[in-house]
Amino acid sequence: MRKLILILIILQATGGVGALAQTKYLDSLRAEIDKHPSRDTARVRLIQQYTQNAINENTTLLLPYINEMIAISKEKHYQRGLQIAYSTQEIYYADRGDFPMAFLYADSAFMAFQGDTSSAAIIEKAFLHHNLGMECFKIGDYDQSIHHYTEAATVLEVYKPQVVSVVYDGMAEVYNKLSQTEKSVEYDKKAIASAEKNGSPAAVAGRYLNYITRLLGRNQFTEAEMLLNKVEPVVRKNNKPIQLFLFCESKGSIYQEKKQFKEAIANFKQANEYALAIDDKYQQLAILGPLAQCLMEAGQPAEARLYLDTLLSKSIAYQMKTYRLDAYKLLAMWYQNRSDWKTANEYLNKKLLLSDTIMSDEMKEQTAMMETRFKVAGKDREINSLQKEREIAQLQLRQKNILNYFLIAGAAALLAISLLTYRNYRNRQKLQQAKIDELETEKQLTATEAVLKGEEQERSRLAKDLHDGLGGMLSGIKHALSSMKGNVIMTPENAQAFERSIDMLDSSIHEMRRVAHNMMPEILVKYGLDTALKDYCMEIDNSGVVKLSYQSIGMHDFAADHTTAVTIYRIAQELISNAVKHGNAQNLLVQSHYASPEKLFALTVEDDGRGFDVQSLKNARGMGWHNIQNRVDFLRGRIDISTGPGKGTSVLVEINV
Template identity: 35%
Template sequence: MKVLVFVFLLFSAISVQSQINLDSLQQVLIKTKVDRTSLLHYSAQMQAMAPNETDASHIIGEWVIKNADADSLRQIQATAHFILGKIYTAVLDFEQATHFLTTALSIAEKNNFYMIEAESLNTLGTIYERNEQNEKAVEYYRKSLAISQTNSYIRGAAIAEFNVGNTLLKTQRENSNTRRYAINLMLQSYNTVNKLKDTQSIIAQSSALGYAYTVLKNYDSATIILENAEKLIRSAGKEAGYIRHYTRVAKLYNDKKKYKQAIKSYESGLAVAKRFQIPRWLCMCYSGLAETYENMGDYKKANQFNQLNIRMHDALVSKENFIAAADIQNRYERSKKDNEILKLAADNRQRSTLNKFLIGASFGLLLISFLGYLNFQNRNKIAKQQEEIQRQKIRQLEKDKQLVSIDAMLKGQEEERSRIAKDLHDGLGGLLSGTKLSFMNVRETTRLSSESAKQFDRSLSMLDNTIGDLRKVAQNLMPEALVKFGLHEALRDFCDTVETSSGTKLFYQQYGARKLGNTAEVFIYRIIQELINNVIKHSDASQIIVQLTMDLNKTRITVEDNGKGFDKNILTQTKGAGMANINYRVQYFNGTIDIVSAESNGTSVNIELKV
């Protein structure tokens, strides 16, 4: 029965009137008799609504959630949470999506609704992937896969398996073994959903698989699969749910230099995006059209679509809600820690009451016999030991909670740096690039005197310098080398840049090579970056030595200079933001920091991290 309810709601397709009058809808719901049939009916209606009807979907969803608050209706309630989460994910409102999906997941875990649990984990993985948190995305996809396989949920396993392969291919396609493994996962899943005749999954996976073949330059396979996907989309009447398909087809045509067909695909996608007024979809189409026209050499049209993209992007930044990097996980961790602390505190109160009773009973037993007294002493000692153990557990949990908060703060800083860097690159960078295109268009179409041409070229050169400076700022906020090539190349590039700009000689030495997680690499990069910047600003050093040593379970950082040194007592008297951030990052990895310095004798900073 549990499975039937979810399957019914997941695959229901009910024709609904577009642009539902919200006031009328609320009045209808108020008058509706609440029973299992009406709850299932409105859940299915919510599932079938178009992307631009999120307000109506939300009203129906909240009505179902409120009226399904009984144990016998709990699966309908969880399904309503899941459907709303899927709807908000589709329109890229990740804050609302996360709220409903995590609630659906919590209910599903408690009641063993394994299909809802698997689908919720898979969709949360999609949110992580859209926010470029690919490691967390794969983690959630694998959790969904494990639950689906344990419960023989074939469709859920196929979708999760495909998403794992797609994410691995996107992030590690340079590795031939990983590439083959990822493609095999995707093809295996694709064959499974075809056997199940799951049209919705076939369309989504055909489109994604076609895009993967395009990126791998296997254009023949990409063409066959994408054409099949388009036929299914049109026959199913599901254009609204597959806007990304048009951009993927356009990408294929762009790579094959068939620019007219690429423009036609982007325009098809743009028509759907305008019909449903989803800002992110509009940005995707405007940006693609600008790039295609630039490839064709039509700078005027490229500039027009670039300007439309910039305006829509600015509106999107002010309107759209993005989640923090680790927010989903941190919500769960903080909630679990708080619940454990409250439970242990309650246990302590119970034990304290028991101790009082034992003490009173012991005094009574003293009048009877000395043995009773000894027994009391023994019990009291045991109770105190247990109480101390409970207090230690509480202290440890509070410490873990602080670490979770520090984790969220530091990851939030890095996410904000990354977001600002992207906004600079995509927003202001796009605006400046568009301006340059306009200048070039004027240069090609206007005859200028010799003197005016020189002034025009100087202006164009100044614009190039401005674009270069903007890229340097974005690079400093989130180094491109760190994302593309890893920690060691990023540090080497940073040291070379500082040496060139400051005139200070830098020696970067690396001992051992070990792949770390994204968080560890970013934190180590920021620690070394802050230490080098402090030397450049304050020490008057002519030489800096940077050493990064990676053992099996530890990472050591050493930064030495031959500058003027300083009195270490100054660190306890001042609270600089730079050293505070270094200490937070060291504490996050349970590390230690040792500073050796004296005036006129240089400085040596030694850090050991347990990572």
């Protein structure tokens, strides 16, 4: 998507938008600025003309000019200059991924527009809404994105129908991201129709290119290729970096689908060069994944790894988590292709944990300030050249000693044979020891299983005895006493005491049923683990002891035997109990996540309590933590703890079901 800039003065000064990409024209505008050194509104208008022409081409040199516009406009109380300067500043920082600063200057621009009812101000404010729709889309705030696009479209449909197609295009992209395909296609067709009716050939090409991108995302390659061939002459003639980027990216995807990897790689690399030229971090990251994947498919893993490392480092530096997910997924694929299953699994685990973090962050960010969502970590790190220098030094040393290698080759061969023989012997010993350890572990797990099953059976028996036996007796006593009340004449004092006794008996019945329910929750047997955990958390939350929230993801696919479900339920009970009793927590978050393809269940319990030293668990005297560890070992799972004094506690339990 392309930003809408404040184009009124541009159209008046240049007669159209074709001159925007001309470097000579930008140089002439800077020369005009230099010829007018006086700090007045005339200089502001000259700077304004330059920044608006250059904003969609290269924003590297703009910041000093924009800051000067703001300073002079404040000195001269020039409201129009502030409106345009703040709006341009929003574009400048958004292009660099600094969204907190972009939204800050957008707020300043809206304040500058207040009270100005001129048609120019109304249109420029609509352009600002459009740009904010783009920025909100980039950070995943889709509701706000639709809001800003709608505000922009409402005005531009009346005042500037020749550019409203860009707004429709943005709305199509949002609905496409939300997987609302019908709405997305509807706005794509509106965008193309509006551009063909009111826009220039370049605008028509832009709408087609974005529609093609979404078609490719839905694997509609045939229609995409037909439309791409249709707009190619216009794109080449316009020679605009952003359109050339989208064209080469789409062309590369189509060649990749056809397995024509040479042509696909060439187009992806060309798109990468255009992304770097327009200084747009969003586009720079978007092209790296497809390029690296195509290189891997083409059998060029070394070069693919360079682009994957760049994708990972930049996604971390720019704090764009969705692209870090792509990096982890592709790095896992890269190591799988090299049969390095351990490292591949590590990256898959990172991807899973980051996915959970993104889901959690999206829930929290709905009520958080925009400025706290994304913070730019800093500048990109460049590749260190020391490794190449080390390789050169090693090559020189190898050449120098090659003669010595020939002389000792025989001795080395004998030594290698001896080492291999010894290594084979040691490996057999390790294998035997591993088998012994495995048998001992299996024996311990069998014993643990017997203990846990016995414990649950005893819990179930006691729960039934309490509910059916003692519960029935207490209910009978309550009924008998209630019947007796109407047949016995008592003084008011005795009647009051009798009522208190009935209430105490009723409380005892409720407490007995609560204890029986906790020992073997009937809801777990009837409705499953997810419902049981939700009910238990709601009960804790309603008690007022602590504020507890429960979230579940994918649990409708969870299917496990009764023993596994009960064991997981007990683990959750112990973790929640520890947080309440020992953590001094005010808020608790419990999450259950089941990934059906991998059959992986994850339980997370987080609190904002006082935390503790993890090393202290080794010397813990209580049974709570040992019970948790034994149950996790029984299910062959793993447990991870993140805590520290004053930092709260987060416990993650993962189990292969």
